[in-house]
Amino acid sequence: MITRREFIRNGSALGTGLVLGAPAILSASAKNAPSDEIRVGFIGCGKQHEVLFNAMKNIPGLRYVAACDIMKDRVGGAASRMMSTFSLDTMPKRYLDAEKMLSEQKDMDAVIIASPDFWHAPHTVMALEAGFDVYCEKMMSNTIDGARSMVRAAESTGRLCQIGHQRRSNPRYIYTLEELIRKKKICGQIVNINGQWNRAVASSRDIGGDLINDPKKRRILPSDATLAKYGFGDLHRFFNWRLYRDLSGGPISDLGAHQIDIFNWFLGAQPKSVMASGGNNYFRDREHFDNVMCIFDYDTPEGGARAFYQVLTTTSAGGGYFEAFMGTEGTIEISERAAYTNIYRESSAPSWDELVARGYLKRGAAAGPAAAGSDAIAAYESAPPDKFELPGDLNKPPHQPHLENFFDAMRGKVALNCDARHAFESEAPIYWVNPAALERKTIVLGEEHLSV
Ligand SMILES: NC(=O)c1ccc[n+]([C@@H]2O[C@H](COP(=O)([O-])OP(=O)(O)OC[C@H]3O[C@@H](n4cnc5c(N)ncnc54)[C@H](O)[C@@H]3O)[C@@H](O)[C@H]2O)c1
Numbered sequence: 001m002i003t004r005r006e007f008i009r010n011g012s013a014l015g016t017g018l019v020l021g022a023p024a025i026l027s028a029s030a031k032n033a034p035s036d037e038i039r040v041g042f043i044g045c046g047k048q049h050e051v052l053f054n055a056m057k058n059i060p061g062l063r064y065v066a067a068c069d070i071m072k073d074r075v076g077g078a079a080s081r082m083m084s085t086f087s088l089d090t091m092p093k094r095y096l097d098a099e100k101m102l103s104e105q106k107d108m109d110a111v112i113i114a115s116p117d118f119w120h121a122p123h124t125v126m127a128l129e130a131g132f133d134v135y136c137e138k139m140m141s142n143t144i145d146g147a148r149s150m151v152r153a154a155e156s157t158g159r160l161c162q163i164g165h166q167r168r169s170n171p172r173y174i175y176t177l178e179e180l181i182r183k184k185k186i187c188g189q190i191v192n193i194n195g196q197w198n199r200a201v202a203s204s205r206d207i208g209g210d211l212i213n214d215p216k217k218r219r220i221l222p223s224d225a226t227l228a229k230y231g232f233g234d235l236h237r238f239f240n241w242r243l244y245r246d247l248s249g250g251p252i253s254d255l256g257a258h259q260i261d262i263f264n265w266f267l268g269a270q271p272k273s274v275m276a277s278g279g280n281n282y283f284r285d286r287e288h289f290d291n292v293m294c295i296f297d298y299d300t301p302e303g304g305a306r307a308f309y310q311v312l313t314t315t316s317a318g319g320g321y322f323e324a325f326m327g328t329e330g331t332i333e334i335s336e337r338a339a340y341t342n343i344y345r346e347s348s349a350p351s352w353d354e355l356v357a358r359g360y361l362k363r364g365a366a367a368g369p370a371a372a373g374s375d376a377i378a379a380y381e382s383a384p385p386d387k388f389e390l391p392g393d394l395n396k397p398p399h400q401p402h403l404e405n406f407f408d409a410m411r412g413k414v415a416l417n418c419d420a421r422h423a424f425e426s427e428a429p430i431y432w433v434n435p436a437a438l439e440r441k442t443i444v445l446g447e448e449h450l451s452v
Contacts, residue, residue, distance in 0.1 A: 188327040200314075256292070273445055356388070
């Protein structure tokens with residue numbers, strides 16, 4: 001017998017060419033047939049849940065049926081938000097335990113998981129095995145074996161599993177890769193990549209103290225028994241799970257995962273080795289490094305490339321967060337934030353005037369003066385590159401296109417942009433950065449490091 005979930009996926013694909021012929025992203029006013037409606041539940045209703053929900057509000061054809069969080073206040077807040085945003089007749093069902101939600105909530109098609117990283121694998125595997133399609137936040141897991149179990153579960157159940165590397169569906173990133181790098185080859189040969197996430201001390205401090213230290217707030221926080229049952233142990237670990245080795249991979253996976261994923265996606269390759277160095281030079285009592293620098297080595301058809309990545313939680317200087325693809329003819333410094341995105345043309349590269357005239361690029365601010373100052377080492381100085389910009393920007397919340405891709409895939413209209421296997425292939429090298437830094441050695445990445 002065909003299940004409702006299979007009907008959503010196959011029904012629209014088999015139904016008529018009309019649906020397949022419709023634009024991939026329906027307008028906000030589009031009405032889906034009831035059979036096309038996707039019933040959604042959430043696991044983990046913290047900060048990122050709100051970000052995802054705010055992006056999902058703009059996507060038609062979704063019905064919110066359940067929410068789960070081990071913190072009563074948060075699950076209540078999430079359900080009320082859904083109720084008021086959509087003037088629902090019935091409150092979405094509230095759960096304090098994910099296993100209970102997945103076994104009891106029969107009228108649900110998809111689960112959006114935004115729990116802490118060490119819960120991703122158990123939650124995703126349980127949800128897939130219960131027959132639901134899953135959108136799970138990055139990093140897939142705090143361990144490579146956890147990530148492997150997610151790929152296996154997705155493939156053995158045949159359910160959809162999208163991993164929340166939202167840049168994979170961002171039109172600016174897709175345009176940059178497809179049009180500028182692959183078709184127009186504006187970078188020439190990409191020999192180096194340079195990426196970073198630099199975050200100030202003020203944004204990197206421990207959180208939750210205001211709640212933990214206020215006796216009046218104690219009743220809204222998880223009990224000691226709940227903290228023990230769900231693997232946190234105490235309230236500091238509950239709020240600051242990103243700082244602990246058994247709960248998270250630390251800054252290199254929390255922040256680095258977004259960007260190292262872009263290195264691998266744009267190069268279409270996995271690195272063959274990684275070397276790294278990290279330290280606790282400011283946040284001295286943390287289990288994870290507060291700053292990490294690493295270098296990946298790639299074999300590419302053009303002759304190889306080297307990628308440097310740094311995550312610093314002690315300064316915001318140095319240009320924020322971006323990934324720079326540095327080639328012999330041009331460099332594309334791309335970021336989820338348009339303000340951090342810049343494109344440079346080497347003075348010796350073929351002209352880009354036609355690309356500008358045809359709207360592929362916009363001209364940026366004029367280049368600075370040529371290298372002639374008294375401090376310039378004239379014999380070696382390069383002429384400053386011309387600056388360009390992308391022709392457009394994303395006019396939606398950054399997570400919306402990736403969620404749209406997930407729901408469109410559920411309706412059989414498109415393939416997932418970041419399914420569990422592709423996410424794993426891209427994330428696998430990241431799991432080896434902390435070990436390389438801890439052991440102070442280069443790790444040569446082979447099958448045992450990179451495969452499921
Ligand atoms: N894609 C992005 O840009 C992006 C940005 C931020 C966070 N994230 C990811 O989103 C996830 C959540 O991050 P966050 O900042 O919202 O963290 P958070 O701590 O604010 O929220 C996590 C929530 O999960 C709940 N929770 C913990 N264990 C649970 C369990 N066993 N069952 C049900 N609920 C449980 C907590 O009570 C909390 O409300 C992380 O994986 C993070 O890496 C992704």
